[in-house]
Amino acid sequence: MADPASGSLWPYGALLFLDLLLWLTLWTSLLCSQGVFLMNLTWLWVFRAFSWVLLHTVSSATLNKTTHNLLKPWVALVCFIPPVYDMVQTLLLRRGCGFSPVPVPLMVVLSAVTGTLIHLMWDKAFPIKKVKKEQEAKVLLMRVIRYSKPDYLHLAAAFFFLILAALFESSIPYYMGKIMDGLSGEYKHESFLWAIVCLSLYSFGSSMFTGLRGGMFMCSLSRLNKRIRHMLFQNLLKQDIIFFEENKPGSLTSRLVSDTDKMGRSVAMNVNVFLRSLVKTCGMLVQMLSLSWQLTLLTFVEMPLLAVLQNYYNIHYQKTSRELQNCMAEIEQLASSVIRSVKTVRSFRAEAQELKKYKDALDKKRQILKRKGIFSAIHLLLRRCLTLGLRVSMLLLSHHLISSGQLSTGSLLAFVLYQKDMSLNMRQLVHVYGDILNTVWSAEKVFTLLDRKPNMQEAGDWVPENLEGRITFDNITLSYPSRPESKALKSVSIELSPGKMTALVGPSGGGKSSCVSLLQRFYEPQQGKVLLDNTPLHEYQHQYLCRQMAAVSQNPVLFSGSVKYNIAYGLRDCDIEQVKEAAKKANAHDFICRLDEGYDTDVGESGKRLSSGQKQCIAIARVLIRNPKILILDEATSKLDINTQHAVQEVLSGLKGQTLLVVAHRLQTIERADHIIYMEGGMVMEQGTHEQLMAKRGSYFHLREKLFTEDSDQG
Numbered sequence: 001m002a003d004p005a006s007g008s009l010w011p012y013g014a015l016l017f018l019d020l021l022l023w024l025t026l027w028t029s030l031l032c033s034q035g036v037f038l039m040n041l042t043w044l045w046v047f048r049a050f051s052w053v054l055l056h057t058v059s060s061a062t063l064n065k066t067t068h069n070l071l072k073p074w075v076a077l078v079c080f081i082p083p084v085y086d087m088v089q090t091l092l093l094r095r096g097c098g099f100s101p102v103p104v105p106l107m108v109v110l111s112a113v114t115g116t117l118i119h120l121m122w123d124k125a126f127p128i129k130k131v132k133k134e135q136e137a138k139v140l141l142m143r144v145i146r147y148s149k150p151d152y153l154h155l156a157a158a159f160f161f162l163i164l165a166a167l168f169e170s171s172i173p174y175y176m177g178k179i180m181d182g183l184s185g186e187y188k189h190e191s192f193l194w195a196i197v198c199l200s201l202y203s204f205g206s207s208m209f210t211g212l213r214g215g216m217f218m219c220s221l222s223r224l225n226k227r228i229r230h231m232l233f234q235n236l237l238k239q240d241i242i243f244f245e246e247n248k249p250g251s252l253t254s255r256l257v258s259d260t261d262k263m264g265r266s267v268a269m270n271v272n273v274f275l276r277s278l279v280k281t282c283g284m285l286v287q288m289l290s291l292s293w294q295l296t297l298l299t300f301v302e303m304p305l306l307a308v309l310q311n312y313y314n315i316h317y318q319k320t321s322r323e324l325q326n327c328m329a330e331i332e333q334l335a336s337s338v339i340r341s342v343k344t345v346r347s348f349r350a351e352a353q354e355l356k357k358y359k360d361a362l363d364k365k366r367q368i369l370k371r372k373g374i375f376s377a378i379h380l381l382l383r384r385c386l387t388l389g390l391r392v393s394m395l396l397l398s399h400h401l402i403s404s405g406q407l408s409t410g411s412l413l414a415f416v417l418y419q420k421d422m423s424l425n426m427r428q429l430v431h432v433y434g435d436i437l438n439t440v441w442s443a444e445k446v447f448t449l450l451d452r453k454p455n456m457q458e459a460g461d462w463v464p465e466n467l468e469g470r471i472t473f474d475n476i477t478l479s480y481p482s483r484p485e486s487k488a489l490k491s492v493s494i495e496l497s498p499g500k501m502t503a504l505v506g507p508s509g510g511g512k513s514s515c516v517s518l519l520q521r522f523y524e525p526q527q528g529k530v531l532l533d534n535t536p537l538h539e540y541q542h543q544y545l546c547r548q549m550a551a552v553s554q555n556p557v558l559f560s561g562s563v564k565y566n567i568a569y570g571l572r573d574c575d576i577e578q579v580k581e582a583a584k585k586a587n588a589h590d591f592i593c594r595l596d597e598g599y600d601t602d603v604g605e606s607g608k609r610l611s612s613g614q615k616q617c618i619a620i621a622r623v624l625i626r627n628p629k630i631l632i633l634d635e636a637t638s639k640l641d642i643n644t645q646h647a648v649q650e651v652l653s654g655l656k657g658q659t660l661l662v663v664a665h666r667l668q669t670i671e672r673a674d675h676i677i678y679m680e681g682g683m684v685m686e687q688g689t690h691e692q693l694m695a696k697r698g699s700y701f702h703l704r705e706k707l708f709t710e711d712s713d714q715g
């Protein structure tokens, strides 16, 4: 079967023909039963549901998947307009008509025409090209809706109020028409009063339900936002360090704040407006049809024509806007580059040349603006002419209907009010549908982040009772993901003995910090293993490892809060005495006492109110209070004066049973280390005690000599 997307309409025709056969069968059986069997609303629903299943099955069996998907909403429209129409008529006007007890042929044709027109208009507003993108957006939207599952009660209440509000609202013009009739025709006090009472009640009900609907939607929106942000932040915290290196903090926080917000809005706000407009449109359509089907048909001729016109205009508008943006960027860039390099321009006497370039760019912009203006004027003119033409036809038709007694003046007023609202609603429907699909793309960004699994091997659950603290780097090779071609560590094999102080030294870029990063499991080596007491690091439970191993870096991060809070960071039961003891060991107690509020002094954001050395002391106290089995100091005392460094080193080297790894540039601070490893170019060049390495007169000796000469020169 041909594809409507390619312009052929015959799948529509074939399915309509099949539907007509179904109606004919119904008419025949009603005729044959001679009034014994008559339809009511329930039977009409059953009949149309059966028709829908049949048409749907035939469509899916005979048409290709794209065409079938394209026709699905149309089939549903054609099948369900009749029972919906009759149901709303019964609810609003307390009388069923059109399709039951005996379906009127004209109504059947009209429902098929209306369904097809709505579908075609929809198709025009959202061309086939977008279908694939739309499908993906719909999948995303469904996922957002699934995340709203815990708010189903709130949402159900919101939808209930929404339907009530929309139905009440769509009844208001009807009663305004009734009031008008009461005023213009023969005055009937009772019916006039009744119309006023109904109008007031419907207005009051509509305002009340609108408020309730809005409140419920806002409530479910804030609950969804909270849930998504919590899940997202939880997953963010699980990610590996490479992820944070690849993604800028700004883009991650924007995901967390604005994208989650937009995503929530796509459901709560837009779906709210979309459904409200949809329900109102259906309600008003029924009212309009009951007032005058002829005028309704004329109204619906206008809409697809306007949609086609708008579509052409939008395509051109977007193209011109893009051109204009590029041109403006060019003008801006031209001016700023000349202003920035005005000395060069002047020295080459190029002012006239630059002025001409600027003038040409301005001319180009003027041309684009002129084109845009003309196009917009033509569009406006055509739109106005079209609307005017149809308005005139409508007035002529109204005159005919009123003079032939088929329509009252009040009904005409009600119809005009409906019509005005209807076009606004239709525009809103199209706009909001587009907006839902646009905002739902922010959900894609959020979901990508939510679904991301860290690239690191998952931590195991090994929690040994006793930990000796022996660390072995077994033939480690490491390349950073951002620079896979260069090796930061090349077949490194070293051992850190428990209860001993090991120092890593060597020139910049030698690979010292890379060893520390591997110990902290920030990265995974491509080759080899890091073992703790002969068990690979990743087999240990994450929390256990964090308790047993602590590190202080060159630029430690402090959090906004008191000194005490920062030292006891992450510990639950920790009293001030323990905090003070750790601060004393880290040589921080004296300066903390000199602060305005002592241990309660706020260190400011990222510890900005403290000097770099003070921050290092607090960071050292923060790890000492934990009494970890393995302590890593990566240039952790580099910002301290030499006396403080020695004092801290004294304390650290006195720690019993602790594996201590020190990374240092200043070789004086590590002379007392039990074992010194000299690294260069990602390889271990030498290792031994200070005396052994000095006696060897190799790289360590030369580096020490060099640094010593530099220090004396500076002195």
Ligand SMILES: Nc1ncnc2c1ncn2[C@@H]1O[C@H](COP(=O)(O)OP(=O)(O)OP(=O)(O)O)[C@@H](O)[C@H]1O
Residues within 6 Å of the ligand: 245, 480, 482, 483, 487, 488, 506, 507, 508, 509, 510, 511, 512, 513, 514, 515
């Ligand atoms: N995050 C990273 N991404 C890519 N390459 C990195 C990264 N960190 C370090 N490197 C590279 O790995 C090599 C070893 O760096 P590392 O920081 O381990 O050296 P280092 O001996 O600690 O140097 P320094 O004494 O200057 O701190 C260097 O060539 C460096 O450029």
